[in-house]
Amino acid sequence: MMGLLWFLACGGPRFTEVAAIAPTLARLDTDKNGTVTEAEYVAVSFKGFSFAAVDTDSSGDLSAAELLTLVDRSNPADLTYPRPAPVVMRGQARQGPQKPHGASPAPRSAPSSGRGVHRSGEARMAALMILESLRAEVLAEVPGHGVPSHEELQAAADSGGINTAESRAVLLKLEAAADAVGADFPASLRAEKLAALPVAESDAPQRAPGAIGEGSGRRDRRADGGPPRSDPGRPDRGRPGTLR
């Protein structure tokens, strides 16, 4: 009755700090028994953080006041409260199967090389960007003969990088065209500079259909505006559970 009277007199519940954080507390209470236990708290806290530091009255449950204290003391620019532990943790909840000891290394063009680095796709993309950029600069000076076509650039990039024999041949053409029209050409890509580097092995035969560099404008666009669906035509660039 008093609550009703207060409601009528004051126009309803006010904004309070406890009311502000109550929905978070309710979300943490995953078994919906009205209390937030250590297990429920630990499930969403950075690993290594102590429940005891938060449960200040040692009741075994987390109250709204305790959660408010935690939030008030936790600087979002420094995610180490309530104890100075590193935020970045080793190990992963969704970790996939580990490679057994002594397993042979992944094939050269496999997407799992390194920490999820798709070296082959990366090299193709970088090569295509460099070649297209240089071609555009040369053509900006004068649309002349001797400038490699888009198809030649594509084929060179598909060979697996900027330092393959195919790419070098295209670079040589671009260099000559740039010199002919006085266009800027990066010193690091000039023939004499590249000659000092070993020629990378072309991985064109290993290229999967739909790899990066094939139609750079290609996108999986959903009519509903949602995130793009996985493209079965694209190489697997890492799966859930892959250790990266």
Next chain:
Amino acid sequence: MRHRLSFWIFFVGMVGGSLGCGPTAPERSGPPNILLVSLDTFRADRVGALGNPNGLTPNLDRFAAEAVTFTNAYSQSIVTGTSHASMFTSRYPTEVEGGARAPSIATSMYTLPEVLGAYGYQTAARVAGGDLNPAVASQRGFDTYESSVDFGSLWHTLPLALDWLDGADPEKPFFLFLHGYDAHPTYLKPTPYGLLFTGHTSLTESQQQTVGATGLVMDGLRHPNFHRLEFLSRSMLRPRTAEGRVALADPVANAARPLEVISQADQELIRDTYDGAVAYADLQFGLLLARLDARGRLDDTVVVVMGDHGEALGEDGLFHRCCALDDAVTHVPLLMRLPRGEGGGKRVDGMVQLIDIMPTLLEVAGATPPLGMAGVSLAPALRGEPFPGRRVAVSQANRMLSARDASGRLTYIGVQAPPNLLADIVAAARLPGPAFVATEGTDSSDQAALRQEMVRWVRTLSNPAVEAEVTATPPALLEKMRAQGYWDAQ
């Protein structure tokens, strides 16, 4: 019966008076106080009151019950500094853009705090640095303008704001602007919000990097050299600087900074941590309301909360904000609560823009609006009068220009600022394919109508930004911006 009713009125009045209904505001007649809260990088589709079913924003939803909620509000820019400069002048970005990240407000323009100050308001801004760092942002019209750590949170700025409020003159109205980057990258927030929606109890170093550098992710790949690239169009990139060209072209340097695959699971993790950041921002907003209420200042204050822009979370292969002007990055929350929540609980579906905030607040304050504002007052909607909204909302950023109407959106890519804007629109419209034109939910007749609207809009623009002095961004701040994934910070 009449006696019984009188009894209840008397009894409730007595009990209410004796129990107390919380602190009451200092008695003051005249224009209301105004609190404008900017939640940086806040997508409209995350707000429960705007239809999100996941319970991310209980405090905003509670607030919406006493506020007018504009369900179709659009930001004019996806760059924080420009969006705020645009909002504070009620001008389109073209008219306030100076450098890439340092807007310029011409001396011929008036800012919202400037006008309110002329009407006797005390004005203060408490901002979280970054694009609103006083080194690059306009402070014109604010009596005091304080910034916390760069790219900080409401956690940093709220105490600053309350300190100022506690010392403000109770006899004069106040205009307080409060800002936080809570939903801005990096998304990870303190326990329990950081992992609340992820299903993880820890993150690997790689996951941490992924979540912390979403501005470098495009089409499932993290591009270490992203900030050195220039987007001529959605599908055409090139190095933007001589330094970038060398870095990209050098096979040795490039091999040391390879592209990295961001798996679908990690892209989902980005979205989940963003949701945690949204929930954290919502909590901070709830704490603001509670602390304002505890001071007895809520019910004599007009409270406006908005997002300065949204955030791409994988739409069309993009994250962060760089190369698209779609709803993901421009559809923002906008809610306005009048003192005592009068007329609250309403939804207004007409299309509105952030540049409409200034004329609205000036009308609420009883101030005469300056000439040249592009926004329209939303006060009729607050009063419950019919409000159809505008036909088209316009957004600009990063050489893109976009017009949105109820049916969909038309975006031109690669266009310049005036005086070439009109010619660029015509040129872009003639170019084939998605490289220069992006559409959402429109057919060709809609697109033609939107294009006409865009051309009409361009003809209304002035370009007073050229009169303004462009501020150079301090190198240290530039570094922080690049660390946040702003590839165009220069």
